[in-house]
Amino acid sequence: MKFGVVVFPGSNCDQDCFHVVDKVLKQPVEFIWHKTTKLDDYDCLIIPGGFSYGDSLRCGAIARFSPIMEAVIGFANKGGLVIGICNGFQVLLEAGLLPGAMLRNKDLHFICKFVDLKVETTETPFSSQYKKGQVVSIPIAHNEGNYYIDDQGLAELKKNNQIVFTYTNNPNGAVADIAGIVNKNRNILGMMPHPERCSEDALGGSDGRIIWESIVKWLNQKSIKS
C-alpha cells in the first residue's frame, strides 16, 4: 500500500497530509511533484489543500493543467483512490473529475474553525468506518467553499448517493449544505473540511482520522481480494 501526496506550487497542506499518513497511520507515503506523469506505484493519491498558483483566476483552475493531472485522471479512471481536500477538491472540480464548481463564501470571508459535519453515506472507501448520520467535528479553512451545482446535477448526486458530508450549520452557502462528495464510481472524494487537521488527539479532536482509517481498511481488503 502506498500513498502519494501531490505537490503543486502553492500547496500548503502537503506536509500535514504526509505527516498523518506517515506518523499516524504509519503507512508508506511519498510527495509527488506536479511535473510527474507516472503514478503506477500508488494506491491512494492525496491532493492537498493550499493555494495552488496563488489561487489566481479561480481556485484550482491553473493546477488543473499541471502535467500530473493527466496521470491523475488516468489513475482515477482505473479505480485508484483519490482524495482532494480543500484546494484539492477545487482542483478535482476544475478537472471535471467531480461535478460542480466553487464560489466564494457567502459572507466573503476566509473562515477557519471547527465545524460539525453529518456523515450522509458510509458506502464509500473514505467513510466506511463512520456511522451513517454520525455528526463529526472537522475544521474548515477556506475562502471559496461555497459549492455550486445546478438542480439537475444535485438530483443526480442525491440519486446516486454521492453526497458524503453535509454541514449541520452551513458556514459558506454551499448548495444543499454540501461539504464533500464522491464521483459515481465512488473512488474520488472531494471535501472542503481538513481531516488531516484533526487526526490526532493532541490537536483537540481526532474525528478526521476515521477517513484515513477507512481508506487503509479498504486498500487492505482490496489487496487481499486481488
Next chain:
Amino acid sequence: MVKPEVYKELGLTDQEYQKIETIMDREPSPTELAMFSVEWSEHCGYPRSRKWLKLFPQEGKYPSLVGEDSGGIIVDDLAIVFKMESHNHPSQVEPKQGAATGVGGIIRDIFTAGAKPIASLNSLRFGPLTEPYNKFLLRGVVDGIQFYGNCLGVPTVGGEIYFDESYSGNCLVNAMSIGVCHKDQLARAKAVGVGNPIMYVGSSTGRDGIGGCSVLASHEFSEGEEKRPTVQIGDPFTEKCLIEATLEMLATGHVLGIKDMGAAGLTCSSAEMADAGGVGMEINLDDVPLREQGMEAYEIMMSESQERMLVCVKAGHEKEIEDIFAKWDLHGVVIGYVTDDKNLRVKYQGKVVADIKTEALAKGPVYDMPAEKPAYLDEVNKLDLATIPLPTNYNEVLLSLLASPSLANKAWVYEQYDHMVQTNTVVLPGSDAAVLRLKGTTKGLAATTDCNSRYCYLNPYRGAQIAVAEAARNLVCSGADPAAVTDCLNFGNPEKPDRFWYFKNCVMGIVDACRELYLPVVSGNVSFYNESPKGPINPTPSIGMIGILNDVNKHCTQYFKDEGDIIFLLGESKEELGGSEYLKVIHGQVAGEAPALGLKVEKAVQKVVYEAIGLGYINAAHDCSEGGLAVALAECCMSDQNNMIGAKITLVPGIRADAALFGESQSRIIVTCKKENLCKIEELAIENNLVCNELGVVGGDNLEIANLINLPVEQLSQTWRSAIKL
C-alpha cells in the same frame, strides 16, 4: 555640491550631508546619495534609537542568538528564531497591501535565517470604530494579513487589537513571525570569501516604494507622468515558492550568507552583508532582473519590490542554486561577487554609479536625542477616587465593558486567519497564549504579544514593564516557561523631546523588567514618527514573547472546565482604577497612575502557576488584565463556545466594589482546580509569600459575583461576541 533641497528631501541634514562629503572626499553621485539617505535613516540605521537599544539584556534561561536580522534562542538541538516588525505607515495608506507586505517582510526575515516559519502573530492598533475610516483600516488590515499569511501556509496563531483615539490617523500594524530549524542550520546574513558570487533570487525589481527618492528624478521624469504609488503589492504565492526554494537552497550547504531585501532593498542588503562579513562587494545592476523598462541605477538600488533576497554562494555552485530557483519559477542570477577592498561598488551600463566604504554606509551616525517629561503629565496622573461615583448597576457596567471593542471577542478577526495549518496549533486563538507542538520532540512553544499603551501614556517606564510582565504571565497561564522577547517600539517624532522621553522610559522599563524576569531581548524594530495632525500615538512598545513547555501535553487554557471546580485568585487586588478600561468606558476619563507593579510578586505568581500547572493541579488559568477581575471571570465562563459554564463568586472585602470588580491590579491570575488539589496550590502560594484567595466554584448557567453581578453566561457571550463584526 548637491543642492540642499535635494538632500533634505531625502531626509538628510546639513551635517549629515557634510559628513558624507567628508567620507567620500568628493561630491556623492545621485545613487550614492540615495544609498546614504536610506542607510542612515531611522528605518535602517537606527541613528536616534541605537544608543538605547544596546541596553537590552541578551541573556536568559536559554542560550540566545542576537545580532542579525532576527534573533532567537536555542532549545536542545533546535533554534527558535523570531522577530516583530512594524508596517504602520504603509497600512495607513493602503491597509490590505500594507499589512500583507508587512507579514511578507517579517516572514522573509525568519526563513532567511534558515528557519522554517511555523507561526505568525500580530499586534494592531486603530482609532475608534465609530469612524468609518478606522473600520476601513481594520477590515483592510485583517484582509491583508489573511490574504498573505493564509496563502503561505504559516498559521496566524495570535495577536492583539486595541482601539484608542490616539491611533486615528496613524494605525499600528506590527507583525511577528516565529521559525524553527536545527541549530546547525542557521544561516548568516553576511558575505564572505573574496571571489564568491553574490546572487539575486526571487521576484523581479520594479519601481516599487521609491517614492521618497523621487526628488532625484525631478529633472528626468517627463511632465505629467503619473505619480507613482508608494504602495507595494504583496505576492504571497511567489513568497511561498521563495520559502520552499530558499530552504531547499540552504539544505545544499553551499550558501555562505543570505539577506532579505526589505527596507531599502538592494542597498541595505548588499551594504549590510558586506559589512557584516568585513569584505567588499561589486554588483552589476545590468544583471538584476527588472520588471520595468528604463530604470535608473538609484531606482534599482532603492526599489522595495517584494519577495527578493540576496545570497552569497560558494564559488562553483551557482548553477545548482539557479536550478533550484528555476524549478520554482523564480529568478536566481549572479549579480556580483565578493571583493577584498571593503567597498560597495555598483556598476550600471558600463559605468561605476556608486563606490562607498561599506562601513560608512552600514554604521551610520548615532544621535543622543534630548528628552523631556511632558508638562501635562503631572496633571493627568492626578486622580481622586472620591470624585468617581460608584456605579448603580454593575451588570450594565460589565456588559458595557464586554462590548468595548478593545475587550470584545476577536473571533471575527482570527477566524479569518488560518491558525491550524501545519497541524501544530495545540491551543487555538481565544486563550491567553497560543501553544504549538514542536514536531519531533515532546516540547511545546507558546507565544503572545502584549502592550497596554494607555499605561505607557500615563507612565512609560511602568507601562513597558507591565507589557513585559503581562506577556510572561500569559505564557505562564498556558503552561509555558517564558523564554525570550522581541519588541516593536512604536512612538511619535523622536526629534520632539517629550516623545523621546516616552521612548527612553519605555526602553528602560523593558530593560529592567527583562532583567528581573531573566529574559533576553533577541530582536526587535523601531517605528518613529507615528503622529497625526492631532498629535502622537500613545507610546506603544509592543512586546512579543515566546515560552517553552517541556511537555506540550501539559498546556493549560483559560476556560472553566468542570462543574464544581474551585476558583481562586493568586495575587492581590488593590484599590486602583488609574488607566483602566472601566474609567475610560464608564467615566470617560483617561487619568491616574498606571497600576502598580512589583516584579518580585510578579515572579512569585508566575512561579506558582507554572509549577502548579506542571504538577497537574490546575484545570484553568487566566490572567486578569483589561476590565479587571469581573471581565476575566466572564471570559473564563464563555470563551469555550462549545462548553460555556457559569460560576458563583464571592469578593474579598476591603476595597471599593468597582475597584474590586474592574480595577486592573497587576500580577493576578485566576485559577481553578479540583477540590482535592486546593490545599496543594495554597501550600505553593504560602511558600512563595503569595496572596491566595478562594473566590468560588464553577457551575450553573450564570455568572454571579457577590450580590453585585448576576447574568446568564449566554447573555455575556452574546454581548461579547457581537461587538466586533464588520
Next chain:
Amino acid sequence: MFEAEIKISLKKTVADPQGLTIKHALESLDFKGLNEVRMGKLVRIRLEAQDQAQAQDEVKQMCEKLLANQIIEDFSFKVEQL
C-alpha cells in the same frame, strides 16, 4: 500586436455573494435605487497574432480552456489591433 479585453461574469442563474455584499455596502453609503450589483472579472491580454481573425480565435480558446469556468461563468470579449 492585439489587445483583447475579456469580460467574465457569473451566469445569471448563479447567486453572486460578492455582488450582493457590494450592493449592501453601497446602500449603507446612502446610494439609492440600486437594483442589482454583479461582480465579474476583466482580463486584458496583449498578444501577437498574424491577423485579427487569428487573435480572435486564440482568445476564444483561452477563455474556453482556462479563463472561464463554463459551469458557472459566461464570457465575452473583443479584440483590437494596437
Next chain:
Amino acid sequence: MFEAEIKISLKKTVADPQGLTIKHALESLDFKGLNEVRMGKLVRIRLEAQDQAQAQDEVKQMCEKLLANQIIEDFSFKVEQL
C-alpha cells in the same frame, strides 16, 4: 432603469502578480506570443435614476467612494438606459 458597466484595473505602474501567473499558465497551455496579462474587475450595476446624467454622476461617486481603490486602481465606466 440604467445599467452601468464599470471596469476597474490596477494602475499601470502597479505590479500584477495574478496576471503574471495567468500568463505563465496560458503559456504552458501552448498559447504563443503573449505579451502581457492584467487582471481587473468588472462590476455591473442596475439602478434607477432620473436621467442619464444623474446615473452617470451616481456611478462615478460609487467608484470613487467604494468600488475602486484609487491608490492602486483606475476605473472607467459607461452607463446605458435600459
